[in-house]
Amino acid sequence: xxxxxxxxxxxxxxxxxxxxxxxxxxxxxxxxxxxxxxxxxxxxxxxxxxxxxxxxxxxxxxxxxxxxxxxxxxxxxxxxxxxxxxxxxxxxxxxxxxxxxxxxxxxx
Numbered sequence: 061x062x063x064x065x066x067x068x069x070x071x072x073x074x075x076x077x078x079x080x081x082x083x084x085x086x087x088x089x090x091x092x093x094x095x096x097x098x099x100x101x102x103x104x105x106x107x108x109x110x111x112x113x114x115x116x117x118x119x120x121x122x123x124x125x126x127x128x129x130x131x132x133x134x135x136x137x138x139x140x141x142x143x144x145x146x147x148x149x150x151x152x153x154x155x156x157x158x159x160x161x162x163x164x165x166x167x168x
Contacts, residue, residue: 098124101121101124101125101128102124102128104125104128104130104131105128105130105131105132106130106131106132106133107131107132107133107134107135108125108131108133108134108135108153109134109135109137110134110135110136110137111137111160111163112137113136114143115143115146115147115149115150116143116146119150122150122151125151125153126151126152126153131153132153132154133153133154133155133156134151134153134154134155134156135155135156135158136151136155136156136157136158137158137159137160137163138157138158138159138160139159139160139161144157
């Protein structure tokens with residue numbers, strides 16, 4: 061994987077490709093920079109509300125969410141209908157769908 065730093069965008073990155081590669085090789089998410097995230101996801105319980113998670117490239121996060129038996133349901137705020145339609149292919153928890161625009165409007 062070739063990585064190029066863009067000034068002002070140091071906080072933006074994607075580890076989805078590397079996570080899949082790691083999963084294929086080792087069978088779990090144990091990368092040093094992912095280990096803390098894994099523990100965070102294991103600690104979540106009850107209802108989880110998701111804003112900004114993309115079904116197209118966040119599979120490593122769905123693996124963690126699906127493997128947490130303490131998460132009973134998910135509220136998924138979506139922008140595009142394509143994301144709403146794609147989510148059931150990745151998440152095994154019961155999901156309530158809400159338009160994110162309504163959430164944003166409620167914060168004005």
